[in-house]
Amino acid sequence: MRITRRGFLKGATASAVLSGAHVLGLASRASAAEGASGAVLVLVNLAGGNDLLNTVVPLDDVGAPQRTRYQQLRPDLAVPLSSLGAMTVDDDPVLGTGLALHPSLTGLKQLYGEGRVALVLGAGIAGGSLSHFEAEKVWFFGRPDVLTDDSGWVGRQLDLVPDGLPHAVSFGGVVSPVFGSHLADALGVGSIASFGVSGPPARTAALHDLLAEARNGLFERVARSGRILIDQAEFLPSVASTGWGSSLEAEESGPGRALREIASLLRHDLLHPGAASGFGFYHVRIAGYDTHSRQGVLDTTRGHPQLLFDLSRWLHGFQQDLDAIGAADRVVTLVYSEFGRRAAQNASGSDAGTDHGTGGLMLLLGDRVVGGVHGAMPRLDQLDAGGNLAVTTDFRRVYAALIDDFLGGDQTAVLPGAPFAKLPLIQPA
Amino acid sequence: LPASDILDERDAMHLLRRAGFGASPRERARFVGLSRAEAVDALLAVKPSAARGPASSVLDTRSLRRLQLWWLRRMLSPRYRLQEKMALFWHDHFPSEAGVVGDQGALAEQNALFRLHGLGSFRTLVHQVTRNRAMLDYLDGVRSRVDEINENYARELMELFTLGPRDEDGFDNYTQQDVVELARALTGFTYDRSLKKSSVYLDPLRFDAGTKQLFASRPFGVSGVLGVEHEDGTPFPPETNVLDALFAHRDTQGRPTLARFLVRKLWAWFATPEAGEALVDELSAAFVASDYEIAALLRALLLHDAFYGEEARRSTTKNPVEFATQALLALGVKGSLKELADRIARMGMDLFAPPGVEGWQHGSAWLATSRYLARIEFAHLLASGWSKSGFKLKLKLPVDATPVSLVDGALAQLDLEVSDATRERLIAYLADGGFGSESWLQTRYPGLFVLLLGLPEFQVH
Numbered sequence: 109m110r111i112t113r114r115g116f117l118k119g120a121t122a123s124a125v126l127s128g129a130h131v132l133g134l135a136s137r138a139s140a141a142e143g144a145s146g147a148v149l150v151l152v153n154l155a156g157g158n159d160l161l162n163t164v165v166p167l168d169d170v171g172a173p174q175r176t177r178y179q180q181l182r183p184d185l186a187v188p189l190s191s192l193g194a195m196t197v198d199d200d201p202v203l204g205t206g207l208a209l210h211p212s213l214t215g216l217k218q219l220y221g222e223g224r225v226a227l228v229l230g231a232g233i234a235g236g237s238l239s240h241f242e243a244e245k246v247w248f249f250g251r252p253d254v255l256t257d258d259s260g261w262v263g264r265q266l267d268l269v270p271d272g273l274p275h276a277v278s279f280g281g282v283v284s285p286v287f288g289s290h291l292a293d294a295l296g297v298g299s300i301a302s303f304g305v306s307g308p309p310a311r312t313a314a315l316h317d318l319l320a321e322a323r324n325g326l327f328e329r330v331a332r333s334g335r336i337l338i339d340q341a342e343f344l345p346s347v348a349s350t351g352w353g354s355s356l357e358a359e360e361s362g363p364g365r366a367l368r369e370i371a372s373l374l375r376h377d378l379l380h381p382g383a384a385s386g387f388g389f390y391h392v393r394i395a396g397y398d399t400h401s402r403q404g405v406l407d408t409t410r411g412h413p414q415l416l417f418d419l420s421r422w423l424h425g426f427q428q429d430l431d432a433i434g435a436a437d438r439v440v441t442l443v444y445s446e447f448g449r450r451a452a453q454n455a456s457g458s459d460a461g462t463d464h465g466t467g468g469l470m471l472l473l474g475d476r477v478v479g480g481v482h483g484a485m486p487r488l489d490q491l492d493a494g495g496n497l498a499v500t501t502d503f504r505r506v507y508a509a510l511i512d513d514f515l516g517g518d519q520t521a522v523l524p525g526a527p528f529a530k531l532p533l534i535q536p537a
Numbered sequence: 538l539p540a541s542d543i544l545d546e547r548d549a550m551h552l553l554r555r556a557g558f559g560a561s562p563r564e565r566a567r568f569v570g571l572s573r574a575e576a577v578d579a580l581l582a583v584k585p586s587a588a589r590g591p592a593s594s595v596l597d598t599r600s601l602r603r604l605q606l607w608w609l610r611r612m613l614s615p616r617y618r619l620q621e622k623m624a625l626f627w628h629d630h631f632p633s634e635a636g637v638v639g640d641q642g643a644l645a646e647q648n649a650l651f652r653l654h655g656l657g658s659f660r661t662l663v664h665q666v667t668r669n670r671a672m673l674d675y676l677d678g679v680r681s682r683v684d685e686i687n688e689n690y691a692r693e694l695m696e697l698f699t700l701g702p703r704d705e706d707g708f709d710n711y712t713q714q715d716v717v718e719l720a721r722a723l724t725g726f727t728y729d730r731s732l733k734k735s736s737v738y739l740d741p742l743r744f745d746a747g748t749k750q751l752f753a754s755r756p757f758g759v760s761g762v763l764g765v766e767h768e769d770g771t772p773f774p775p776e777t778n779v780l781d782a783l784f785a786h787r788d789t790q791g792r793p794t795l796a797r798f799l800v801r802k803l804w805a806w807f808a809t810p811e812a813g814e815a816l817v818d819e820l821s822a823a824f825v826a827s828d829y830e831i832a833a834l835l836r837a838l839l840l841h842d843a844f845y846g847e848e849a850r851r852s853t854t855k856n857p858v859e860f861a862t863q864a865l866l867a868l869g870v871k872g873s874l875k876e877l878a879d880r881i882a883r884m885g886m887d888l889f890a891p892p893g894v895e896g897w898q899h900g901s902a903w904l905a906t907s908r909y910l911a912r913i914e915f916a917h918l919l920a921s922g923w924s925k926s927g928f929k930l931k932l933k934l935p936v937d938a939t940p941v942s943l944v945d946g947a948l949a950q951l952d953l954e955v956s957d958a959t960r961e962r963l964i965a966y967l968a969d970g971g972f973g974s975e976s977w978l979q980t981r982y983p984g985l986f987v988l989l990l991g992l993p994e995f996q997v998h
Contacts, residue, residue, distance in 0.1 A: 282902050296906050308980055320990075400688075461680075
């Protein structure tokens, strides 16, 4: 049994839907919602607040006493110079201080060397909250002025071209608020491979019919979720998500599997343009970055170094997959976190961690990205009264660049307060 | 008594779904005809219990599933209802993640706290949670001491557990400096890691005995050597006790911040996502008047006309525990329930493993595509009669059964209200497939219950 996904989702009567023969044909699904020329944006959220200073580490005192202050602030957490020899990236564009990636980020360092990684230092928003939940909302919603608005910045982009089809997928089950939208649906998916409905076909058909009944209010919203899931349960497991040579083949769960499945969907879309998924936006949440204690320095089997090690491995594998399937020129990955961490450590010895802080890191990855160091590292000799880093780069300057220069959209239609001065992060197609 | 004060079938089920985990048809009949007060008092009349999970030998296994199933079985029992509903609320409100805490004994101990104090004094509960082993570990209280202040618990205590970040007019309830000052006052709690049972105490060498100022610029601000309890366990007096200071917090209109914060959250948990101003005024006044007795607040809430109003009916998405327990109780499912905890986890509610310190996201988040799918897959499992999964669903087929009688009976059993068109479709489904034949009995008839549990109407209560 095949159903017309478009017709079903739009709420056509189920009998009409089911009488449609073999029609998964959604040739025109690559609509403007996905941006110009099939651009795909993958968002990777480091939930909890990633530590800028131990991800991009100051090496010397050029321009300001960055290394000296770093070691003073973090006697038990400073990444030692001896471990950073092979990890050097470009100097801080403002101060000229030498910088290096954490030694566990070898895969990212390689991609950096290929000019495919942009590091945006000191990213955040002036006066930003140190509450996870308030700060997250500001990043998800792309606006600092509301606390209850339920539309995400990507959701508003999707709302501009409503076509009744889902174009965004959140991995991890819950739909990220970044896709919060008034008109467009987003999927929450654990794994595409296991996304199937059991039971005999007659039962599934009856469920179709029941979900397609006219309803109001909350019931209609639930029914719509149900229609989408039945539709996707036909499609998602049909996409080959293993066995095609992915670098992430062995990832059995979590963000690694999610990134493999995203690559699998992109591969499917390239191989079967007539039955493409229609997905232009993906979100992957990686938890664990709230490193209040036992943050660690070098040991990649625990703490922050382990988080970075896994992140680098997954992103490198994902980029290799994109190269292999020929999608590297259409995908940009944005890695972001709701805030950074306090400059000083909060305890000594192995208990040492860092509390919530300002001035974080955004990282962009892809062939279309202008590689190198952007923004500016906050000065460690000029912390604010609470011991926090200055925010040197408004994160909306990155969103603006992605919307205008990558998605082919218009930042003023999506970001309140726009236009923002775009950072030069995206190369012309 | 006015007629409206007497519970009819529909009122009784509304109360039992919200203040409990649903009920079997027989159990619900016991509530029909009671007055609201009789019914609510019956739900509240449950003894505080220190029950804290299966034997510790069981907890030593690395799997959480036994502990989860132990708790789910209590939820399914008609003896506890509101006690376990509140334990679940408190677990969501004061979460600890197994992935962070690791020690299942500590998690079970925290869970027992919610059972022991969950209907008692909120002052006591906040104090007990503050000195609880799992919480001290989860939010780093045990690692916060005079020379090394860790802000984690202090921030979440105000933001998520008692006050909220700002009041209803948008003013900050506290400053970053208040987070630091509160964190200093909360230093010193520690426990003996070699002991299995709770052994939390205040170590004076780790406690910051310096002068602090909390809410310095506000009329209710306090200063001095602020803290929570002394070395011998006696609490600080109200003038210097930072927990009392949280209760004394007033918003910019002079209203009790903590009471209003908790009332809103409990109203969303039991009734509807949004509470009106007058309702919050009224319920928070009751809460304050009782000196923060949770049972007093719940009584006022569950007896309120607005709780029984049409706006509160079928207005909120069931969480996965509610979805599963209501289905099991209504259908009279027996068996070991072996897979129940795992199935509920797939629906998004892995007990003792909430997604973060904010607990679970409620409302439409429960019906994200994969989670809704997990509900339908659970229904398939119930209906499959596959005994290995631990669910025994016995379907009755009276001799004079017709598709109409079976559909109407199942709708009533599951406490479902559906449109005529939906009912007709269900009848047509059941009439098809060789009514009464062996294959009909094996697949078509059980399928009815999959459809019913998959209906949008069953996801909402």
